[in-house]
Amino acid sequence: MVLPSATVRDLRGRAAGPAWLGFAEGDIVVVSGLPGGGKSTLIKRAVEQGGIDSQDVRERWERMMPDRLPYAVYRPLVRLAHYGGLARALRSGRSVVVHDCGTQAWVRGLLARAARRRGRALHLLLLDASPAEALSGQAARGRGVSAYAFARHRGAVTRLIRAAESGHLPSGCTSATLLDRAAATRLTRITFRP
Template sequence: MPEQRGARRVRGLGLDAGPVRDLRGPGVRGPQRLRFAEGDIVVVSGLPGGGKSTLIKRAAGEGGTGGGSGGAAIDSQDTRERWERRMPGALPYAVYRPMVRAAHYWGLWRHLRSGRSVVVHDCGTQSWVRALLAAAARRRGRALHMLLLDTSPEEALSGQEARGRGVSTYAFARHRGAVTRLLREAEAGRPPAGCASATLLDRRSAAAVTRIAFHP
């Protein structure tokens, strides 16, 4: 069993766990199913190319396996791909990026208004988005949780290469700084601001997760 930091019960984890669960390392057996309370919001954060979209596609929404209802999966990458299919191939993404972002946040807002459980792709650098998600969770009397993927820069760059889409050196450095700060907070036993809990995953433990489930 991984070390459990803190003594208070975190709603929806199904365990008398502390606010931070560290599921990294070869000696830790991570769960196949991560459980949260119905109506909670979960953000999946980490480096670009670190496996966030892969985890969300596999484990969130209706496609996940295991017990409990699935939440809506909101991934900005999905929105971008939908727009790319509709745009001329020669048109640079930078031209219509503002429209993609507007469409992504509009979809996120609609799901938050519905009161459904939501799993959200979080790039790590936009703390204001997490603040809005935390406020939305509080308004519905629920909690915000973070799944934080701890991958090396080399693993993340390899992931970017595999998907055929990378980020600039400047943007990647910003992401590294933001994710490093989130990891330091969590390793000190403190979830990121606004989050009731943080679960740390490496590539091995993230690959073992087959379901992000929400239970009454």
């Protein structure tokens, strides 16, 4: 099911949603939602060649750092490594699936420009998990964010979802797909085809 241009698909609350979503080769897909809402899980499960996920970069750095060193000390290096990896992936011209916290509109702008330069499209997958589901997800992975950070994420993601529901996509996005936890769980493949 290759999505047509300039469309919003709402797969929330459906008894049976699709098991896969298809996009054109070279397109960029951004997965946004609350921390703990299932973005990393979806990317790991559904993207064959892997995605660009800052959580993976953080975990690699955590394995290299002394246990007693707080994450805040080396967070700037993790972010630098993450954005460096993202830049390399974008320069490659290949299809890219990117984990996005939703609070960094400048990242979506960068991705939209990259898609335009290569003559491809930018698509948004919005995971609409409730705050309770997201907090439960954080507890399950043993890592949470501060109440302040969670409130920032919640506001940003809510604005993205409300805009998509009204047909207003972020600048540069060709399509948006809204997924609740059930629809995200059913989604087992994100594919790219010529």
